[in-house]
Amino acid sequence: MxxxxxxxxxxxxxxxxxxxxxxxxxxxxxxxxxxxxxxxxxxxxxxxxxxxxxxxxxxxxxxxxxxxxxxxxxxxxxxxxxxxxxxxxxxxxxxxxxxxxxxxxxxxxxxxxxxxxxxxxxxxxxxxxxxxxxxxxxxxxxxxxxxxxxxxxxxxxxxxxxxxxxxxxxxxxxxxxxxxxxxxxxxxxxxxxxxxxxxxxxxxxxxxxxxxxVGRLPYTVADVRRPANNVVELTLEPRRRPLKYKAGNFVYMTPFDHDLENGHGEEHPYTLSSSPLESNLRMAIKDLGNASRALQSIKTGARVTVEGPYGRFFKTPDRVDKPELWVSGGIGVTPFLARMRHLAALEAGGDIRFIYCVQDEARALYLLELQALAGRIPGCKLVPHYFYREGPLSQTFLRENCGDIDQREAYICGPQPLNRLVQAHLRALSVPRRAIHTEEFELL
Ligand SMILES: Cc1cc2nc3c(=O)[nH]c(=O)nc-3n(C[C@H](O)[C@H](O)[C@H](O)COP(=O)(O)OP(=O)(O)OC[C@H]3O[C@@H](n4cnc5c(N)ncnc54)[C@H](O)[C@@H]3O)c2cc1C
Missing domain, CATH: 1.20.120 (Four Helix Bundle (Hemerythrin (Met), subunit A))
Structure with a gap:
């Protein structure tokens, strides 16, 4: 605290x-x-x-x-x-x-x-x-x-x-x-x-x-995976020195690929979804507009640059000192995915309650991997919340799944309406403002 x-x-x-x-x-x-x-x-x-x-x-x-x-x-x-x-x-x-x-x-x-x-x-x-x-x-x-x-x-x-x-x-x-x-x-x-x-x-x-x-590091797209039909996960291999970063950081990524329909030479912020212990960078990119849509079809071998790292979402990215509550929505899962991958790689544990908000099972990005990671991190509990079945996330749901909520450091990352709703719930459940941390995927 x-x-x-x-x-x-x-x-x-x-x-x-x-x-x-x-x-x-x-x-x-x-x-x-x-x-x-x-x-x-x-x-x-x-x-x-x-x-x-x-x-x-x-x-x-x-x-x-x-x-x-x-x-x-x-x-x-x-x-x-x-x-x-x-x-x-x-x-x-x-x-x-x-x-x-x-x-x-x-x-x-x-x-x-x-x-x-x-x-x-x-x-x-x-x-x-x-x-x-x-x-x-x-x-x-x-x-x-x-x-x-x-x-x-x-x-x-x-x-x-x-x-x-x-x-x-x-x-x-x-x-x-x-x-x-x-x-x-x-x-x-x-x-x-x-x-x-x-x-x-x-x-x-x-x-x-x-x-x-001097600020932009050159990388090559080494692998392209598709965790959903509107999300692509890129693996980037360093062409020179690799970027040093913490779990939860984001970077500005600029693709230099004339085959892209849009966004050649445009920089956009993306959270790194990899563990800092990995030799390559990974980022999951959702189709949210012209440039991110074009990236859905980027090919291996394409050249990109990466500038950063930026952001300071998690207080202690490498360990869990005190009980934490995580709430993610949609592509806002990326900083949590990075931290889980990192904690699992470090073989670290900690009291984490992860409320993973999705519309339905079909849209639960990375669900299988998150469940497997939660199994490898002692003390970590993943609780999916399905909007279509359960309606908007409620205080009752939070209280039922996280009894000691006011004792936890809370991290929220998702669409703005979810961010606001969860913050209001947490304040109503006596979580102090200083214990609430949010990451927004909009900088304007
Ligand atoms: C800190 C941070 C972390 C992010 N992490 C991820 C992630 O892990 N995965 C993911 O899919 N998306 C992430 N995003 C969102 C991603 O940056 C936007 O979806 C992308 O830039 C949209 O660009 P576009 O041309 O496809 O769409 P556009 O239609 O051009 O933009 C859609 C909206 O995205 C925002 N945006 C666009 N370009 C930028 C920019 N250069 N800088 C800041 N905001 C911009 C604006 O609010 C804009 O209204 C993150 C954004 C921020 C700020």
Whole structure:
């Protein structure tokens, strides 16, 4: 329990630290404040306009810095999903502040007449400093609108391509700030923005240049198995050094195979279903869209790259220190399959209650192997739950099959509705929030 609490605390501290970094430009801004900034309404509005610009840029650069996806960097945040939640919040805060920034400056000018307010917002085209700000803001709106599902759920690949506009928005907003060169006082202007820009541009360089050269490991598809008609399990053999990872980790896999109908050169996240003790990697891929459908027909010999590992689902992937409850649904079985394969390979045991939610027997992926693995792991009990026969998973079912549920560390991985339902049941059954761990197969 203590370990779970410290993991949750560490993740909170890491997230808080990122937000706290914005205190640096805030402190520098405060250094430059004078009595004149508070002398009347126009001065206060002008000061707030500059402040929203400074904080908005700081959040935008911090959000960009978090997008690097350097393997291991997500661990203190409690996994990549949580890291990206902070990235989204920072982006949203930046957009709100940077939208308020020109309006506050215009309101401040409005005190001296509407003409001045209009000129503040829309100066002559030769005023590159102001217009670069507008261009950066417009770009932010373009790349962030789909993230907030403004136009419905976006197509993932289109969203990703659009998100690259963020790089331009960052560069142009830095140009805007440099051209005004009075966002922060004295020498702090140069130091603070160089530091923040360095973090953001370093992250972008890692993501789009270095990670492709040094972060991706080459593998070959050595075997293709079909555990169900819409799921394929690939075995990947390393062509150079093998990836080091923990049970429950996921990777970004990119196939390079022109025979694929879709997804050539596209990276997608998949959980490794193999034990880290195996010399090859395995991953089970369900047909959930264009790229994953095309992978159903990938052939042995195809070349892929693997980048990672990411995620931090299990607290102690190699052992079971205290009683655990696992709940999986659909393809969400993959992290549990990996951990069972790993515990069996280690000949380790532990008090595990695994509620395996499926629609019916015909759709129970890996059921025979999971039953065999449960037989090899002392203390592990597999309990299938059949939706078509038993209805939605209920608190009664959980209580009947796991009497000491509030004493267990709970891990959930499945479709979002199941994740939410099980979390609500566990909270109602007095399982503390810090003992509930979820993995989501959607990062948007
Ligand atoms: C941490 C994690 C682990 C996963 N593990 C597995 C697994 O073991 N087995 C499995 O079958 N599936 C897994 N997935 C889901 C898998 O990544 C998606 O099914 C796949 O990317 C869908 O791509 P598509 O082009 O086929 O479908 P699309 O129609 O393009 O996408 C369907 C949905 O999948 C998500 N998605 C698509 N591409 C990405 C991407 N590059 N990054 C993040 N999300 C994306 C989006 O939410 C999207 O709406 C995992 C996802 C995550 C985030």
């Amino acid at each position: 203590l370990q779970a609490a410290s993991k949750l605390l560490r993740a909170r501290v890491a997230r808080l630290l990122v937000w706290a970094l914005a205190l640096i430009p805030l402190a520098a801004f405060a250094l430059g404040l004078r009595a004149a900034d508070f002398q009347d309404l126009a001065a206060v509005l002008n000061m707030l306009g500059r402040l929203t610009g400074v904080l908005g840029l700081a959040f935008l650069l911090l959000s960009a810095a978090l997008s690097a996806r350097v393997p291991g960097f997500d661990i203190p945040f409690g996994g990549l999903t949580r890291l990206w939640h902070t990235h989204h919040l920072l982006g949203a805060a930046a957009l709100a502040l940077l939208m308020a920034h020109p309006l506050l400056l215009a309101f401040s000018a409005q005190v001296h007449g509407e003409g001045l307010a209009f000129a503040t917002l829309f100066p002559p085209l030769s005023d590159i400093a102001t217009w670069s700000g507008w261009v950066a803001l417009l770009m932010m709106m373009i790349f962030l609108a789909p993230t907030f599902s403004f136009f419905g759920k976006p197509d993932y690949e289109r969203w990703k391509r659009l998100h690259k506009v963020a790089v331009l928005a960052v560069v142009i907003s830095l140009v805007h700030t440099a051209l005004f060169s009075r966002s922060l006082p004295y020498w702090t202007d140069l130091i603070v923005w160089t530091l923040f820009a360095g973090m953001a541009l370093g992250a972008v360089l890692w993501r789009f240049v270095f990670s492709r050269r």
